[in-house]
Amino acid sequence: MAVTDEAIESLKSMIISGRLRPGDRLPREADLATSLGLSRNSLREAVRALSLMRILDVRQGDGTYVSSLAPESLLEALTFVVEFHHDDSVLDLLEVRRILEPAATSRAAARMTDDQFEELGELLARADDRSPVEDLVDVDTEFHRRIAAGSGNPMLASMIESVAGPTHRARVWRGLTQHGALTRTLAEHQAILDALRRRDPELAAISATVHIAGVEEWLRSSLEAGAES
Structure with a gap:
């Protein structure tokens, strides 16, 4: 699995498990990368990909938040990230x-x-x-x-x-x-x-x-x- 895909999988697991809920702000990039065992660059690419799919909301000067989507819509979008490979x-x-x-x-x-x-x-x-x-x-x-x-x-x-x-x-x-x-x-x-x-x-x-x-x-x-x- 590509490094970026691994980073996306890690964020996906955090959201699905409830560690991150719709509307929650992500921890600081350095802290989150360390806790997930990822490089900051791969984490940044994962955030970019998920924001493109409207799963994450990057607010300039404020931080990155999990989008406040309906649960079924959020899970459907997250599923695409991995499932389209299959x-x-x-x-x-x-x-x-x-x-x-x-x-x-x-x-x-x-x-x-x-x-x-x-x-x-x-x-x-x-x-x-x-x-x-x-x-x-x-x-x-x-x-x-x-x-x-x-x-x-x-x-x-x-x-x-x-x-x-x-x-x-x-x-x-x-x-x-x-x-x-x-x-x-x-x-x-x-x-x-x-x-x-x-x-x-x-x-x-x-x-x-x-x-x-x-x-x-x-x-x-x-x-x-x-x-x-």
Whole structure:
């Protein structure tokens, strides 16, 4: 299990056991890290992940609190953190994306206009590896949506959107927990755009396949690690 996942598991156990209740303020970072046997960095990443999922509420200058959610909602959100690693349906959806999106990207290389390529470049410029991971995933989602639409096949674009949406949280989770994932994603986006600008359908399809296969391989490894733990 990744270090960040271990930190999340520790916080999850504290909340479920009642040691931390909705509305409670977390102990000081240094004290909490020591009591849980974690590094402050891994604890900080865990807090960031759980605040993104609205389980924790980080109040600038005040501290971090457990969100005052209804118990069933809180447990449902907490369950996702661990259980999605064991959810083969997300892996199945990523496999479908890997089949459909290269075809759409190949078609887009021949059908999108130069102005549309420039707009894609402007979109990618809105995020870098210092951006919050959720912002980068939003750019990723819009980038792929525009390319699918640019394929000129509304049915294909609709199918891609229907399978891409449910993988959003997995992509956010990868960005939070896999070292170098954000930098790699940015480079892969640029490779796709470069292939589109060259109007090279084959290269565009290959670049899209590499990009989506990276997320799929990460999730497959996470599933295998979870099964072994």
